[in-house]
Amino acid sequence: MRYLVFGLTLLVFGGCQRDLEPAGPLLSDLYGNFRVLEPLTVSATQVNFETGEQVHFSARMSILIDWQIEITGRTSGAVKRITGKSRSIELTNSRWLGETTQFPTFGLESCDVMLTFKDQTDTLRSTIEVTGKRVLDAIVLDNFETGISGTWVPFVQTGAEMKFRIDSTPPLAEGKQYYKMGGTVNWDWLKGMLTLNAAAYNSTAGFGLPNNAASVYFNGIYRQRANLNNGIILLQFREDDNGDGTFNQANEDMWAIEIRPGAIWELKSTRYVDLVALENGAPSAPKGNGVHEPHKLLRVDMLFLGNPTSGYTECDMDLLAFSINQPVQP
């Protein structure tokens, strides 16, 4: 029996020590006073994104807190926001590679940097000079900076107030120009369209896209004229399933996506594998082999549509591009 007493004593005074992190949020984060322990600093006063430079920010706070860094271009009005919840701001959570959160994209300009904290009045400020624009990692079909690319085949319907042209009136999206589409066609849904054949684009089958449809994104920046909501941008992607160099709509796949833009510029990125077959706007069975094969992409069509009874229709678009592995980040 003395062994039992010994064993019990051992358990009582030697219960397993367990190295456990505290449960839940730290009380010091919830009830400690907020203070900025180290002020906001920027890793460089000038940054050239074109040459691959990057910039990050640093600060240290007394408690875990939601924070936001807002970078605003003084000339363009472009805005980049970086948010986080931490006790310190450092390289890992505040790196800026020149991307934009709120269009337009940043130009070569001075930028104001503002750091704010949730439920706190403290605001920390700094500045940074952009000396080189970010280079997009994407297969750009067109960004309309030099007009409409000659490889597009445009079509404009007969109608009133038809506007299918390059425009540079602010607000801008990417760069200094975008493509404006508008008009009244009271007898047809189609107002106009642009067609881009892969062969004309870069003489490469499938626009040089890989065959993994899950890794390919189609991107575009769109907006619709304020107070209008009748514009539809229909993007069609025709595949050459049988490899004969032509598209036959009876037995080859045509994937599509409908976009109904809002009133402000917005980047829409769609994975190629998520494109669907549409017939009169409704999902339908694909006509070809039913397999998403971006490397067999033969042609891209951009159709601008609007209900003929709805009157004037107007949408703008910019930066039509494919990207690989992730959405394009202008």
Place this chain on the structure above:
Amino acid sequence: MKNFLLLLSLFSAVQSFGQSPPPKFSLNGGARAVYFADRLQLAGDTVTLPRENSGHVLADLGVNIRPNAATEVQAMVRIRNDYGGFWGSGVSFDIRQLTVKGLIQNRFKYTVGDMDYALTPYTMFRAAPVLELFNGVQAMQTIQQNMPGYDVFMNNNGTWRTQGAALDFGLLFKKGPQKMSNSLFAMRLRPGFGGAATEQWAFGGRTELIWGDFPLRVGGTLVSVNDLGGTSASTDLYRNTVLATDGSLGNGFLRLNWELGNSRSQFADTGNTVKSDYFYTVGLKIGKQWQVRYAEVGPDYFNPAAQTTAYNPAGIPRSFRAVGNERALRTASLYDFAREAGLYRAAWSTTLGDDQSNYLLLDPFGEATPNRRGVTIGWQPGVLVKGLSLSTRLQWFSEIRGSGTTNLTQFTRAEVTAGYALRKFDAKLMYRYQNAFRPSDNAEVPALNVQMPWLSANLGYQLNKDLRFDAGLIQVQNRGTGFNAERNAQNEIVFYNEVKYDYVETLPVLSVSYKVFGKSTLQAGMLLSNVREAGIQMNIRSGFLAYFIQF
């Protein structure tokens, strides 16, 4: 298989069949008539109507049918009429119990339908730690046991009333252990309602081996709660499995007992969060007076069957539901737990919920409260004075994982219970001092320091064998600073609310009870609830008349 015989005489109830056959048909049940006249006093409250009267009469009419010597059917119907609702909306009819039980081949006892089931405090047990306050306060105990306790099928064995089936059988061995008793169960915890909810069942059982020539007992317990896939569109299913073993050794001066087990919980969130942890407890009884126990329950040990308390501490009472000029919902107090069945739980909860710490910090979820380790020492000294009884209990516990800090909260509890009987008088006194303390690791965050003294006292006078007078008092206080945890559905703490405790609840009770016949008691009295919280005083005065009948 040659070494054992089926144990035929395991169940005393069944044994009686062979001796004196009970009637094939009998009536049983109970009845209750109660009336409460309540009056509220809350300073500055010009909105709440100060008086509420409530009462009802109900009859539980049971039929016990024994179609043959091996089968028993028990059915019970409840008819309830709230006073003033005769032939109106106040009348209700319910099925209170439907059970079929019997013997198969005189070897297996089965129960189908409503059944009361409990295992061990760490595996399946209906914990009610706050109700320990009523112990010894005769008038409060009588009300609580005959009203909410009776309505929700509470008893002293910690059983849960469930619906399902159980199978019990025993084995006798010629060598090794003398006998083995087994119990298997399946309980339907939640119906699927045709796909509107995910059906939930509990399965498990217990096996116990007892040696005859050696003072050893070893048991094994399994409790598994499972959402059944395919019964709803949901593919995120809750599963909780608890596997434990327990035993005891010795029957002399030192008696050792133990239990240890593990839980694995898979929650029905999108990521199917999985948490597992263990518990163990070892106890030693020394002679007749001393008892020492060490227990450790891991922070992620979750078990709905053992951590769901009998009452819902966050419940909102029906009586004076909203009070004050702002019509704030009233927090349930001891006064309400004594009277209202609606504040009690009839089903297990798969989540711990937010902390409700008005009464308890050490063991709010019963013995199986997670994230606790510590020692309990009990001492029940022999006393020389005739009629005097005394028992003491000391507990030192600590968190295992810090709550929002690396510092661990330390819990201390000291309890003294004394009873004294002299001629027709009897008195009982219980004092419990509870303290929780945790130093702060940040000058801007206050230390956790809460004191919770409990006091309950009762003085009774038994005029004759049927007539009794009682005067009781319960007082609960809490004061200090603490932090109540908010938990998500996966029992993870997501926030701590700082709480400034400043609470005093005093319940004097006076009653006279008359034993009319058998277990039937007529009780009349006055119950007062005085609650002072953060300087605001609220009093409820309640006169009551109750007649509890069992037949």
